[in-house]
Amino acid sequence: xxxxxxxxxxxxxxxxxxxxxxxxxxxxxxxxxxxxxxxxxxxxxxxxxxxxxxxxxxxxxxxxxxxxxxxxxxxxxxxxxxxxxxxxxxxxxxxxxxxxxxxxxxxxxxxxxxxxxxxxxxxxxxxxxxxxxxxxxxxxxxxxxxxxxxxxxxxxxxxxxxxxxxxxxxxxxxxxxxxxxxxxxxxxxxxxxxxxxxxxxxxxxxxxxxxxxxxxxxxxxxxxxxxxxxxxxxxxxxxxxxxxxxxxxxxxxxxxxxxxxxxxxxxxxxxxxxxxxxxxxxxxxxxxxxxxxxxxxxxxxxxxxxxxxxxxxxxxxxxxxxxxxxxxxxxxxxxxxxxxxxxxxxxxxxxxxxxxxxx
Amino acid sequence: xxxxxxxxxxxxxxxxxxxxxxxxxxxxxxxxxxxxxxxxxxxxxxxxxxxxxxxxxxxxxxxxxxxxxxxxxxxxxxxxxxxxxxxxxxxxxxxxxxxxxxxxxxxxxxxxxxxxxxxxxxxxxxxxxxxxxxxxxxxxxxxxxxxxxxxxxxxxxxxxxxxxxxxxxxxxxxxxxxxxxxxxxxxxxxxxxxxxxxxxxxxxxxxxxxxxxxxxxxxxxxxxxxxxxxxxxxxxxxxxxxxxxxxxxxxxxxxxxxxxxxxxxxxxxxxxxxxxxxxxxxxxxxxxxxxxxxxxxxxxxxxxxxxxxxxxxxxxxxxxxxxxxxxxxxxxxxxxxxxxxxxxxxxxxxxxxxxxxxx
DNA sequence: CGCTGCCGTGGAAGCGCTCCCACTTGACAG
DNA sequence: CTGTCAAGTGGGAGCGCTTCCACGGCAGCG
Numbered sequence: 001x002x003x004x005x006x007x008x009x010x011x012x013x014x015x016x017x018x019x020x021x022x023x024x025x026x027x028x029x030x031x032x033x034x035x036x037x038x039x040x041x042x043x044x045x046x047x048x049x050x051x052x053x054x055x056x057x058x059x060x061x062x063x064x065x066x067x068x069x070x071x072x073x074x075x076x077x078x079x080x081x082x083x084x085x086x087x088x089x090x091x092x093x094x095x096x097x098x099x100x101x102x103x104x105x106x107x108x109x110x111x112x113x114x115x116x117x118x119x120x121x122x123x124x125x126x127x128x129x130x131x132x133x134x135x136x137x138x139x140x141x142x143x144x145x146x147x148x149x150x151x152x153x154x155x156x157x158x159x160x161x162x163x164x165x166x167x168x169x170x171x172x173x174x175x176x177x178x179x180x181x182x183x184x185x186x187x188x189x190x191x192x193x194x195x196x197x198x199x200x201x202x203x204x205x206x207x208x209x210x211x212x213x214x215x216x217x218x219x220x221x222x223x224x225x226x227x228x229x230x231x232x233x234x235x236x237x238x239x240x241x242x243x244x245x246x247x248x249x250x251x252x253x254x255x256x257x258x259x260x261x262x263x264x265x266x267x268x269x270x271x272x273x274x275x276x277x278x279x280x281x282x283x284x285x286x287x288x289x290x291x292x293x294x295x296x297x298x299x300x301x302x303x304x305x306x307x308x309x310x311x312x313x314x315x316x317x318x319x320x321x322x323x324x325x326x327x328x329x330x331x332x333x334x335x336x337x338x339x340x341x342x343x344x345x346x347x348x349x350x351x352x353x354x355x356x357x358x359x
Numbered sequence: 360x361x362x363x364x365x366x367x368x369x370x371x372x373x374x375x376x377x378x379x380x381x382x383x384x385x386x387x388x389x390x391x392x393x394x395x396x397x398x399x400x401x402x403x404x405x406x407x408x409x410x411x412x413x414x415x416x417x418x419x420x421x422x423x424x425x426x427x428x429x430x431x432x433x434x435x436x437x438x439x440x441x442x443x444x445x446x447x448x449x450x451x452x453x454x455x456x457x458x459x460x461x462x463x464x465x466x467x468x469x470x471x472x473x474x475x476x477x478x479x480x481x482x483x484x485x486x487x488x489x490x491x492x493x494x495x496x497x498x499x500x501x502x503x504x505x506x507x508x509x510x511x512x513x514x515x516x517x518x519x520x521x522x523x524x525x526x527x528x529x530x531x532x533x534x535x536x537x538x539x540x541x542x543x544x545x546x547x548x549x550x551x552x553x554x555x556x557x558x559x560x561x562x563x564x565x566x567x568x569x570x571x572x573x574x575x576x577x578x579x580x581x582x583x584x585x586x587x588x589x590x591x592x593x594x595x596x597x598x599x600x601x602x603x604x605x606x607x608x609x610x611x612x613x614x615x616x617x618x619x620x621x622x623x624x625x626x627x628x629x630x631x632x633x634x635x636x637x638x639x640x641x642x643x644x645x646x647x648x649x650x651x652x653x654x655x656x657x658x659x660x661x662x663x664x665x666x667x668x669x670x671x672x673x674x675x676x677x678x679x680x681x682x683x684x685x686x687x688x689x690x691x692x693x694x695x696x697x698x699x700x701x702x703x704x705x706x707x708x709x710x711x712x713x714x715x716x717x718x
Numbered sequence: 719c720g721c722t723g724c725c726g727t728g729g730a731a732g733c734g735c736t737c738c739c740a741c742t743t744g745a746c747a748g
Numbered sequence: 749c750t751g752t753c754a755a756g757t758g759g760g761a762g763c764g765c766t767t768c769c770a771c772g773g774c775a776g777c778g
Contacts (some may be wrong), residue, residue, distance in 0.1 A: 362742090388727080388728085388729080389727065389728040389729075391727070391728055391729080391730095392726080392727060392728075395726095395727090402725070402726060402727085403727090404727090405725075407726080407727085428733095428735090429733050429735085430732080430733045431733090432733080467732065485747060561737085
């Protein structure tokens with residue numbers, strides 16, 4: 001005689017939720033009709049629909065997603081892939097904004113957001129396997145480094161995918177949402193030239209990130225446009241600490257510069273520190289610009305002039321584009337580029353050091 | 360004759376992924392044996408196991424989650440519920456840290472993180488329905504406001520749930536992870552008293568959040584401990600702007616205070632502004648403390664002394680606790696409280712204004 | 719040497735759902 | 749009055765998986 005414990009309900013044990021069958025019985029219709037009534041009510045009489053609706057409320061019926069997804073081959077969930085080490089994630093509000101934006105695009109839908117963060121290469125392959133496994137209907141990838149080959153790998157799976165930030169590898173048609181980093185860099189050069197600075201330098205981002213490369217390109221274009229020489233360029237990793245080292249080098253080799261464009265606000269913060277440590281002032285001796293309009297740009301000792309991009313909007317767009325492509329596969333939408341704007345603050349004001357000029 | 364289009368593969372059309380059946384055939388065993396081999400290999404001979412393993416690699420087999428979850432009644436995913444308006448999410452690195460921590464706890468597991476953000480009440484009920492629907496095996500709730508009744512509602516569903524931050528409603532046994540906010544408040548009072556400040560005030564957080572209430576309680580205890588009077592208390596909403604208004608009121612009514620404890624760094628920033636605007640200095644005239652060890656505490660015009668809590672650790676703990684409770688239902692673990700620490704910076708240094716004393 | 723017990727195995731049932739298909743009905747045209 | 753057709757319905761198959769159960773084989777024991 002079998003006396004083993006009821007293993008099969010080790011987790012359930014709660015009151016079993018009503019099935020479609022139960023619903024159908026309660027509504028006095030067949031399973032098929034109940035199903036139709038629940039899914040948009042195509043080819044269902046008004047009475048049947050009403051009866052089912054009533055039963056749904058009465059029973060507190062919630063369709064079983066697994067069962068549905070098993071037959072429809074749709075999961076009603078999408079993945080957000082973040083191929084970044086945690087440090088960045090924690091420091092940078094960027095990711096929070098992206099999540100908020102995507103969530104916004106997803107409300108009114110019953111699509112859920114699954115978060116996939118992969119730090120190590122090991123994680124990467126797991127993530128890829130997961131994506132391949134048909135566990136989600138689509139993916140949004142926050143693209144950053146040249147190294148990660150997400151773009152190619154994902155494109156090969158045929159899974160609908162949208163990139164936020166132009167991916168490095170464009171040897172095939174990927175859909176992405178980005179801001180006009182080239183234009184942003186140009187804005188920076190124009191602004192610094194516009195306030196009369198002539199010996200300009202930039203602390204650029206890593207050369208393996210498209211955003212950094214584009215900003216630098218725009219910067220150069222802007223300088224050329226203003227008839228200025230190209231000036232010194234140092235690279236850092238978009239972090240404050242990285243920028244400190246880069247700025248020290250910069251100032252040591254070019255003590256006479258009067259304007260610096262740091263390709264991120266976090267880096268500008270580091271540059272600011274170095275300038276101060278060298279006994280110089282901002283914007284008195286050196287006008288300084290950041291990029292991103294990060295919260296710290298406003299709270300910095302000298303509030304930073306910076307470039308802003310509509311990040312939330314971008315994320316919302318990415319979400320809705322993905323939804324579209326899932327709905328109509330094969331319709332490869334065109335990339336969308338959002339324009340950037342200058343935000344003027346004290347760090348480039350023409351007036352003398354204005355750090356105490358607050359309300 | 361049936362000439363209707365193959366609607367059923369409107370979305371698939373990719374090469375159909377191999378099923379367990381295919382795997383079994385390739386390995387030369389039965390479906391049952393293949394299944395056993397895949398799931399830990401209980402009661403499977405070494406040869407069979409090896410054959411299946413080989414077949415998995417050869418076919419690139421990935422189990423269908425929906426099918427599995429349909430029969431096991433497990434989804435291998437958990438939800439992170441964030442019942443907050445987006446503004447907060449975007450500004451506060453807290454959430455990013457929580458996500459990072461939970462993800463950390465989840466690696467090495469095949470459990471996925473589903474994000475549930477609910478702004479409106481409408482969202483709330485949707486979220487609750489989702490949670491009820493058995494779409495996840497458990498939930499982590501970032502608990503904040505008195506108003507949201509997540510705690511009770513969720514407890515009633517019997518879904519394994521961990522709260523990050525002690526929930527307001529404790530009329531039943533909930534499991535949570537929190538930091539010792541009372542202790543943190545006490546630390547603040549002790550420190551300010553310790554550097555000789557005697558006329559102390561606090562800008563407390565909203566009275567409907569446990570963290571705010573606890574910090575205030577600790578603050579009062581600390582003052583009593585130091586033999587100091589309770590001093591003025593004003594409330595704000597944990598934001599910079601909110602604190603500005605509160606601080607103005609405070610200074611207007613109590614112009615002689617020489618120490619302020621703001622219950623968050625963001626609020627401290629606002630207080631700092633107000634103090635400066637009133638022509639006073641920090642820490643010269645007024646010593647100022649924040650709470651959270653937020654990034655801005657370091658970059659503030661006057662770097663802020665603050666209280667730090669091991670947020671990542673807390674999130675990791677929440678994740679692993681949830682995993683445990685899912686594994687062994689009914690084992691209601693005890694709440695875990697992490698201790699807090701003081702981080703000393705210029706805003707409470709005894710020396711004269713040290714805002715320029717950087718390296 | 720036969721019996722008990724256990725190990726490894728495969729067949730088969732079903733998880734809850736969607737959707738194909740066949741069927742019944744009633745309206746309407748011929 | 750019969751034929752046609754669309755609308756609404758229910759039966760049933762099957763999505764890919766886990767797990768119960770029955771069964772053959774083989775070791776250990778009396």
